[in-house]
Amino acid sequence: MLLLLADFLTNIDSGFRVLHYLTFRAILGVLTALIICLMVGPMMIEKLTHRKIGQSVRDDGPQSHLSKSGTPTMGGTMILFAVAISTLLCADLTNRYIWVVLLVTLAHGVIGFIDDYKKVMLGNSDGLSARAKYFWQSVVALGAGLYLYNTAQVAAETQFIVPFFKNVTLDIGWGYVVLTYFVIVGSSNAVNLTDGLDGLAIMPTVMIAAALAIFAYLSGHVNFSQYLAIPHIPKAGELMVFCAALVGSGLGFLWFNTYPAMVFMGDVGALALGAALGIVAVLVRQEIVLVIMGGIFVMETISVIIQVASYKTRKKRVFLMAPIHHHYELKGWPEPRIIVRFWIISVILVLVGLATLKLR
Secondary structure (H helix, E strand, O other), rough: HHHHHHHHHHHOOOOHHHOOOHHHHHHHHHHHHHHEEEEOHHHHHHHHHOOOEEEOOOOOHHHHHHHHHHEEEHHHHHHHHHHHHHHHOOOOOOOHHHHHHHHHHHHHHHHHHHHHHHHOOOOOOOOOOHHHHHHHHHHHHHHHHHHHOOOOOOHOOOEEEEOOOOOEEEEEHHHHHHHHHHHHHHHHHHHHHHHHOOOOOHHHHHHHHHHHHHHHHHHHHHHHHHOOOOOOOOOOHHHHHHHHHHHHHHHHHHHHOOOOOOOOOOOHHHHHHHHHHHHHHOOOOOHHHHHHOOOHHHHHHHHHHHHHHHHHHHHOOOOOOOHHHHHHHHHHOOEEEEEEHHHHHHHHHHHHHOOOOOOO
């Protein structure tokens, strides 16, 4: 929408040409999403509290969490609203990548919303069954993979890129669809597992989204991509605006979600944010880099896998409780210490991911 306005205003004054610049629109995307969250947040929290849409807390976990019972949840709708509005305002809506990332993100948001709704409003502690949740996640991920594979315009769009090596690219054919499926579903569920402490999931998400914005900009720029020996994906630079909206909405949500949290994002936010990171990583051909930068999410997921496998095979637990952030809680670490230390680890991992741009 902003581009249409820019075309009109540029005819009046050439100074408005700045609205065409990708970096300028990305900055506007951050600020727009941030302002929307800060404005909508208090009203949403008030309504969630009034309708008693609060988080239920397990009594077999860390006892410090019992005081959080009743804290408003489903705050992820605030994030999705801000991302959608900011992207629609600031991005080029003729770019197919923008519609793909928006639809994948919002579709996972709907899945998470149904899960939260059943848990909170209908009193069903199980929410949406794991089988149903996984099925619909698979439908969305496979649909995105098939669409992108069939509409690819250059070979680089579907090649598998190995970071740290300049010329290692693999033509994987239909394996691209499978890879897309695993990245989106895996990332979505990994962020959901990490969302267990105040601000624990949202800050790494913000940092990774900011890094992916850089990858998107460089991948879409023919000169920068050639200089850095990364795949040139025409028009992928527009994804920078979407990533910027993720950053702004994430920071806006963190304003209310920081310890002690005034609101939780719920599955509606966690599933959607994870899917958003996954689909952007796929589009800029940086799936392995996403695994590196999202090391916290990977660690949380692996801890759950190890715990379940160990208990089923040996009837013994490796961790006091999984995901691993609960393990440290039960060891006596204060919640803020766990959160900040995990943030610090995320900063380091994101920097390592960005370093792959030159280490080729």
